[in-house]
Amino acid sequence: MSTPPDAEIQALLRDLWERHLPSLVERIGVLERTAGEAALGAIPEESRAEAQSVAHKLAGNLGMFGHHQAGEIASRIEQTLKAPTPETLAELVPAVASLRQCLDGHL
Amino acid sequence: MRRVLIIDDEDDIREVAALSLEATAGWKTITASSGAEGIQIALAEHPDAILMDVMMPGVDGPTTFRTMQATPAIAGIPVLLLTAKVQGVDKRRFADLGVAGILFKPFDPLTLAEQIAEALRWKDGAPSLSH
Numbered sequence: 001m002s003t004p005p006d007a008e009i010q011a012l013l014r015d016l017w018e019r020h021l022p023s024l025v026e027r028i029g030v031l032e033r034t035a036g037e038a039a040l041g042a043i044p045e046e047s048r049a050e051a052q053s054v055a056h057k058l059a060g061n062l063g064m065f066g067h068h069q070a071g072e073i074a075s076r077i078e079q080t081l082k083a084p085t086p087e088t089l090a091e092l093v094p095a096v097a098s099l100r101q102c103l104d105g106h107l
Numbered sequence: 108m109r110r111v112l113i114i115d116d117e118d119d120i121r122e123v124a125a126l127s128l129e130a131t132a133g134w135k136t137i138t139a140s141s142g143a144e145g146i147q148i149a150l151a152e153h154p155d156a157i158l159m160d161v162m163m164p165g166v167d168g169p170t171t172f173r174t175m176q177a178t179p180a181i182a183g184i185p186v187l188l189l190t191a192k193v194q195g196v197d198k199r200r201f202a203d204l205g206v207a208g209i210l211f212k213p214f215d216p217l218t219l220a221e222q223i224a225e226a227l228r229w230k231d232g233a234p235s236l237s238h
Contacts, residue, residue, distance in 0.1 A: 009131065016123055
């Protein structure tokens with residue numbers, strides 16, 4: 001089998017990105033909701049666990065689609081959510097905003 | 108033609124990995140969304156290698172690997188674990204399991220097949236391992 005040129009593979013990846021966009025947007029929404037709770041001073045455990053799982057998934061797949069910086073931000077958010085403190089929770093709102101900004105134009 | 112079983116609970120990871128291996132290397136891929144499904148498919152299909160996520164709901168990758176190792180019919184199939192974790196303690200823990208290799212997410216779809224071939228010491232043109 002001949003190897004398709006990189007451009008062809010990139011086009012196929014863009015198709016996959018488009019197809020999975022709704023779940024991606026939903027995941028970012030989960031992080032934004034959790035960041036909103038953090039801004040009020042505390043995150044319920046259920047929200048924290050869900051958001052950590054979502055951030056883990058984003059950290060694993062955003063880079064796969066070429067969004068490396070966004071993936072790194074998601075990884076930092078995951079680390080923050082593993083064992084949040086009042087100090088690190090304060091970083092959650094700007095981090096999630098950075099993630100959204102990083103993907104601006106691709107969502 | 109080499110056949111690789113991809114086990115991951117996330118649709119997008121499975122699809123990108125399958126696209127990557129098929130488009131860049133011409134390998135055939137089979138996918139499963141859980142460890143239990145992966146074991147059933149491995150028993151039925153005997154792929155040349157298995158690429159499996161570590162963190163999956165229910166039965167995780169390491170537990171699935173141990174079950175495979177205890178199942179003679181598929182114990183010889185090389186397994187590569189796919190993980191986003193990069194801490195040294197995890198790498199050591201996974202290596203101690205006896206897996207054929209550890210690959211990290213996010214992977215580059217353009218080079219994933221090369222990484223797998225390198226980890227398994229597959230050479231271009233070499234016959235498929237199981238056939």
